[in-house]
Amino acid sequence: xxxxxxxxxxxxxxxxxxxxxxxxxxxxxxxxxxxxxxxxxxxxxxxxxxxxxxxxxxxxxxxxxxxxx
Numbered sequence: 724x725x726x727x728x729x730x731x732x733x734x735x736x737x738x739x740x741x742x743x744x745x746x747x748x749x750x751x752x753x754x755x756x757x758x759x760x761x762x763x764x765x766x767x768x769x770x771x772x773x774x775x776x777x778x779x780x781x782x783x784x785x786x787x788x789x790x791x792x
Contacts, residue, residue, distance in 0.1 A: 745751055768776075
């Protein structure tokens with residue numbers, strides 16, 4: 724017995740839009756993959772590099788825009 728009332732043939736406007744956009748510009752998905760490689764899929768830093776980066780950080784005061792007169 725199925726309680727689902729979902730229409731299996733329904734396609735949302737958003738899905739239609741994306742499908743049309745990908746058909747008009749077939750290189751779009753490849754550009755998305757390249758963008759992901761640049762911004763997200765990076766190799767993890769080794770522990771030594773990570774340690775040196777943490778050690779070289781300069782501590783800031785709690786409110787960086789506050790000035791002492």
